[in-house]
Amino acid sequence: MIKLLKDLKWSPDGVQIDIIPFGEYQNGEIPARAVVIAGHLGISEIIEDSGQDTNTPVEPETKKSKK
Numbered sequence: 001m002i003k004l005l006k007d008l009k010w011s012p013d014g015v016q017i018d019i020i021p022f023g024e025y026q027n028g029e030i031p032a033r034a035v036v037i038a039g040h041l042g043i044s045e046i047i048e049d050s051g052q053d054t055n056t057p058v059e060p061e062t063k064k065s066k067k
Helices: 032-041
Strands: 002-004 008-010 018-020 023-025 044-046
Touching: 002 032, 008 032, 032 044
Parallel strands: none
Antiparallel strands: 002 023, 002 044, 008 018
16 A cells, blocks of 8 residues: 555646545555655655454454363
8 A cells, every 4th residue: 555645746648737635545546657756755655555454453362272
């Protein structure tokens, strides 16, 4: 995942300007070149995606005793 800290204004074709609003995006939701530009501008963070739903509580593992 990538998190844009500010809106990214960029031009994919050198003519028109697109604005990608700040927020979190999954890989592939925004163009790879836009991700690179945001990195150069220092307005992005890479967030590790654990693949788990962050709203679901995770039970800690417990050791099972041998009988």
